[in-house]
Amino acid sequence: MNCETPVANSSPSAALPVTTAVRTRKDAGRPIQSDTRRHTQPGVRRHATPIPVHISGTAVPDCFGELADIDAGTVYVRAERQIPDSSPVVISFQHTQLSGIVAGCQPAGEEWIVSIALSACKGRLDERIAHGEAGILGVVEGDRTSLHQCTIIDTSAFGMGLRLGFPVATGARICVETESMMVFGEVRHCHSKPDGEFIAGILIVDVVPDTRTESKFSVILNNLRWKLASSIRGRDVPAFRSFH
Secondary structure (H helix, E strand, O other): OOOOOOOOOOOOOOOOOOOOOOOOHHHOOOOOOOOHHHHHOOOOOOOOEEOEEEEEEOOEEEEEEEEEEEEOOEEEEEEOOOOOOOOEEEEEOOOOEEEEEEEEEEEEOOEEEEEEEEOOOEOOOOOOOOOOEEEEEEEEEOOEEEEEEEEEEEEOOOEEEEEEOOOOOOOOEEEEEOOOEEEEEEEEEEEEOOOOOEEEEEEEEEEEEOHHHOOHHHHHHHHHHHHHHHHHHOOOOOOOOOOO
16 A cells, blocks of 8 residues: 555555645654644544553553553653653553653643653554454544544555544544554545445554564663663653643
C-alpha cells in the first residue's frame, strides 16, 4: 500500500487512496503538531471506552491510568499519582508493553499528566502484519483517547489500512496495538463501504516494538541514548502539553 498515491480501486487488498494530504513522507519522522481544531472535528465517535494503561518500574510504585495523548516518540498518560522525571518505566496496554523514560509530570486537577519518551521508535513498518489481523485502535479525542476495535487490511513501510465500524476524522492522531507492537500515526482519509463499515488510511509516524521482544541490553542502551541526547541538546520531547 502506498499512502501517497491515489488509487481508484477501494477493495481491501488494494492500496488505499489519499484524499487529504496532511503530511508528506519526508515529514513522517517529525512530531505531530497539536491542533485544537481536531478536538471538535466531526466523524469521531464520542463517549467511547478510554484506553487503560499500567505504569511500572524498578524505582517507581505501580500505578494505573489512561492514555491521554500521543505524539512522535512520546505518549502522555493521565495517571493517579506523580512519577519523578527521568524514571525508567514500562507502560502496559492490553497486549503490548512499551519501555521509556519519564520526560515530565504535571498536575491536572486531582490527577497527573505523565509524558513518557519511548525508548525504541522507528519511522517505518518493516515487519509484515498479516492482513485480517484484529487490532485495538486508540483515537485522540480532546484530552483523552478512546478505545475501539479495528481490522488491519493492508500495510506498507509508511502506511496502514484499517477496517472500522465507525468514521474517524481526517488528521486525527491514532495508535494501533497489535500482538507485537504499537503503531502511531495520523488518519489520511476515511470513507464508507456499502456494508456500512469504513476504510481508513493511516500514515505511520512511529512503530514501537513490544519491550518483551527486545533484549534487556537493547532497552538499557536506548535509555542511555535518550539521557545522553537530553543532556547535550536539552529534552527532545515536550515535558508538558496543555490539556485544556
